[in-house]
Amino acid sequence: MVIADFSEHGQELSKQLNTDGYDTLFLKTDVTKEEEVKHMITETVKQYGKLDIMFANVGIANDNVAHELTFEQWKRTIDINLSGVFLSNKYAIEQMLKQGKGGVIVNSGSIHSYAGKKGVTAYSSAKGGVKLLTQTLTVTYAKEGIRVNAVCPGYIDTPLIAGADTEMRQHLINLHPLGRLGKPEEVKSCLIFS
Amino acid sequence: MRLENKVAIITGAGTGIGKETALLFAREGAKIVITDINEDSGNQAVKDIQSHGGEAIFIRLDVSKEEDWKKVTEKTIHSFGKVDILFNNAGIYIIKPLAEIQLEEWNRLMSINVTGVFLGMKHIMPLMAKQKKGSVINASSIAGLMGAPGHVLYGASKGAVRIMTKDAAIEYAPTGVRVNSIHPGYIDTGMAEYASKVTGSTKDELGKEFPMGRLGTVKDVANMVLFLASDESSYTTGAEFVIDGGATAR
Ligand SMILES: NC(=O)c1ccc[n+]([C@@H]2O[C@H](COP(=O)([O-])OP(=O)(O)OC[C@H]3O[C@@H](n4cnc5c(N)ncnc54)[C@H](O)[C@@H]3O)[C@@H](O)[C@H]2O)c1
Numbered sequence: 001m002v003i004a005d006f007s008e009h010g011q012e013l014s015k016q017l018n019t020d021g022y023d024t025l026f027l028k029t030d031v032t033k034e035e036e037v038k039h040m041i042t043e044t045v046k047q048y049g050k051l052d053i054m055f056a057n058v059g060i061a062n063d064n065v066a067h068e069l070t071f072e073q074w075k076r077t078i079d080i081n082l083s084g085v086f087l088s089n090k091y092a093i094e095q096m097l098k099q100g101k102g103g104v105i106v107n108s109g110s111i112h113s114y115a116g117k118k119g120v121t122a123y124s125s126a127k128g129g130v131k132l133l134t135q136t137l138t139v140t141y142a143k144e145g146i147r148v149n150a151v152c153p154g155y156i157d158t159p160l161i162a163g164a165d166t167e168m169r170q171h172l173i174n175l176h177p178l179g180r181l182g183k184p185e186e187v188k189s190c191l192i193f194s
Numbered sequence: 195m196r197l198e199n200k201v202a203i204i205t206g207a208g209t210g211i212g213k214e215t216a217l218l219f220a221r222e223g224a225k226i227v228i229t230d231i232n233e234d235s236g237n238q239a240v241k242d243i244q245s246h247g248g249e250a251i252f253i254r255l256d257v258s259k260e261e262d263w264k265k266v267t268e269k270t271i272h273s274f275g276k277v278d279i280l281f282n283n284a285g286i287y288i289i290k291p292l293a294e295i296q297l298e299e300w301n302r303l304m305s306i307n308v309t310g311v312f313l314g315m316k317h318i319m320p321l322m323a324k325q326k327k328g329s330v331i332n333a334s335s336i337a338g339l340m341g342a343p344g345h346v347l348y349g350a351s352k353g354a355v356r357i358m359t360k361d362a363a364i365e366y367a368p369t370g371v372r373v374n375s376i377h378p379g380y381i382d383t384g385m386a387e388y389a390s391k392v393t394g395s396t397k398d399e400l401g402k403e404f405p406m407g408r409l410g411t412v413k414d415v416a417n418m419v420l421f422l423a424s425d426e427s428s429y430t431t432g433a434e435f436v437i438d439g440g441a442t443a444r
């Protein structure tokens with residue numbers, strides 16, 4: 001397994017997994033840089049000989065309402081959350097087509113691939129794009145055996161929402177009829193299924 | 195095992211998707227209540243599970259009859275003491291042009307595909323709510339998501355299942371009981387056989403119309419139902435899951 005991250009956290013995770021007896025490789029990758037994404041795929045193939053599964057999970061949160069959202073913030077959110085998914089899908093597909101045996105791609109959508117909410121201006125634009133990108137790739141590569149799906153979680157208790165204060169947290173909980181936030185492992189189980 | 199010590203009721207479990215799901219659930223450690231209107235196939239499904247070392251009983255159920263549901267509820271509790279999973283799978287399929295649909299067949303299909311799912315949820319979900327946990331999976335179809343010629347009747351029934359699922363999910367979310375719907379494309383069972391006869395296309399030709407270029411298998415569906423039945427999907431309710439070779443991505 002290749003763990004790609006922009007930050008060094010990925011390095012620690014990879015080390016931890018390797019001491020636990022798993023075989024992982026950390027590749028520092030900025031998904032908005034085409035060369036780095038290409039490198040991520042070629043290094044994966046160099047190390048493990050092939051690529052079967054790609055989880056395009058990277059994403060950042062942005063909660064600014066439109067009139068307070070700078071163009072820079074908009075571009076950065078779209079760049080990471082949408083263009084980053086495109087690039088990693090593009091080069092993964094290229095490799096999977098070469099292998100000729102299909103493959104599985106899981107993209108990170110969100111509840112905001114479907115529904116709007118105050119402030120999720122750039123975030124929902126990107127995540128809505130991920131949903132339709134996923135559907136388009138599904139139809140395009142189904143015959144080649146490449147399955148492309150998106151997981152669209154509600155609010156999951158991760159560092160992404162660590163910025164929320166108690167009131168905001170309660171507000172987020174209230175958005176979910178089950179009356180609590182999701183746990184990361186509840187997304188994980190869905191991914192393993194995919 | 196992914197369903198260890200869980201008790202599952204499956205309707206229409208004598209053949210097709212229901213039977214395959216029952217066999218898979220049993221392998222994953224669940225105790226199975228096989229229900230079907232057809233006693234022979236239902237009893238056979240029980241035997242098949244038992245011959246693989248699983249635990250199952252058969253209760254005859256016409257999903258459209260409330261009396262039958264009361265019986266199923268009582269006997270399940272009597273035999274196993276609880277219900278963790280309900281798979282409302284029983285259904286029938288009629289393809290017919292709008293103007294040719296007889297009111298009697300409309301009512302009959304609705305009584306099985308819609309009323310059957312309603313009655314199942316009505317009788318089982320309150321028991322699950324008392325246990326503060328449970329998972330219900332309702333069989334809709336891609337016909338509940340998109341239109342097709344000859345599908346006014348069947349599509350209406352599956353569309354009803356889709357939205358009933360969401361309504362029940364919201365109502366029961368505070369109790370910890372989850373309800374989701376599955377939406378298969380053409381799956382290689384008696385139903386695809388029937389569709390092939392009615393449309394005059396071979397099953398292969400039907401499969402070619404899907405982006406992945408093949409029909410689905412009962413195993414493709416059973417694995418999805420297993421995920422939704424298990425605790426792995428514990429934050430998922432009121433949602434739609436397609437098993438359709440990419441058909442609804444178009
Ligand atoms: N096969 C497909 O292509 C397909 C596609 C989409 C959705 N579905 C849905 O999946 C479900 C299962 O389909 P399948 O392909 O396994 O069908 P199937 O015909 O193979 O099996 C249906 C089972 O339901 C039972 N049944 C019929 N009427 C009943 C009643 N009133 N009470 C109790 N049991 C009854 C039958 O005896 C049979 O065992 C159905 O709800 C169907 O609409 C199937």
